[in-house]
Amino acid sequence: MPTRMRLTDIDLLETLSSSEYAKFLKEFQERRFIKNEILYLPNNEENSVFLVKCGKVRVYLAYEDKEFTLSILEPGDVYSTHTRAFIQAMEDTIILVTDVRTFQKIVVDSPAFSLNMVKVLGDLLKNSITIINGLVFKDIYLRLTEFLVQAVEDKGIPVQQGIKLELGLTTGEIAQIVGATRQTVSVILNDLRKSGILEKVNRRTILIKDLKKLQEINSGF
Numbered sequence: 001m002p003t004r005m006r007l008t009d010i011d012l013l014e015t016l017s018s019s020e021y022a023k024f025l026k027e028f029q030e031r032r033f034i035k036n037e038i039l040y041l042p043n044n045e046e047n048s049v050f051l052v053k054c055g056k057v058r059v060y061l062a063y064e065d066k067e068f069t070l071s072i073l074e075p076g077d078v079y080s081t082h083t084r085a086f087i088q089a090m091e092d093t094i095i096l097v098t099d100v101r102t103f104q105k106i107v108v109d110s111p112a113f114s115l116n117m118v119k120v121l122g123d124l125l126k127n128s129i130t131i132i133n134g135l136v137f138k139d140i141y142l143r144l145t146e147f148l149v150q151a152v153e154d155k156g157i158p159v160q161q162g163i164k165l166e167l168g169l170t171t172g173e174i175a176q177i178v179g180a181t182r183q184t185v186s187v188i189l190n191d192l193r194k195s196g197i198l199e200k201v202n203r204r205t206i207l208i209k210d211l212k213k214l215q216e217i218n219s220g221f
């Protein structure tokens with residue numbers, strides 16, 4: 001498996017705690033939220049940037065009964081309040097908040113912040129592309145995930161990393177079964193791989209790493 005490229009190993013919290021960065025830390029105010037609390041609604045009036053100090057924060061879009069998770073922020077990640085996403089605490093959470101203007105000055109002085117922004121926005125973009133593919137190929141997504149869930153029930157072999165599926169079918173053959181082109185099935189399998197749900201072991205074998213998430217996708221559309 002190719003190791004995930006790490007854009008930055010800089011831990012912003014650690015960086016901020018160094019004496020050189022004490023001047024930046026002064027610009028942030030601490031705010032606390034309890035599990036499930038909404039930190040910010042879309043397009044909040046207050047134009048701030050925040051840094052997760054501890055806890056876990058979900059960034060998501062919500063339409064009627066549907067939700068699409070764009071990113072899960074962890075300690076050291078930055079995000080802003082001027083986006084169309086909801087921002088919710090998944091655990092008890094502490095954030096450090098500053099206004100956009102101050103953050104702009106900090107970014108100019110410190111590459112650590114810009115690198116972290118690129119990492120967070122890259123993750124957001126990755127998940128957004130998966131969501132777009134899911135919406136564009138909605139029916140095929142459903143048929144393919146249903147096919148995989150069924151195959152797990154029929155012939156899944158539990159292994160340490162998940163469930164091995166010796167399908168004995170190539171992508172082209174799976175495409176024929178679910179009534180799609182090979183290219184579309186490739187796109188979807190790649191999305192599922194990027195989301196950490198499965199991995200291709202070889203041409204005819206798939207490893208399901210997160211069955212729960214696969215089932216969620218299947219019932220989520």
Ligand code: HEM
Pocket residue numbers: 049078079080082083084085100101103104107117120121
């Ligand atoms: C230096 C500080 C920042 C400035 C000056 C800034 C400025 C802007 C501006 C002018 C827009 C367009 C707003 C609009 O269309 O009405 C925007 C959008 C956006 N910004 Fe920032 N931003 C900053 C920091 C950040 C940070 C730290 C993040 C997240 C890591 C972020 C994420 C976004 C996103 C996702 C959008 C698109 C929002 C949407 O269309 O829903 N920004 N930003």
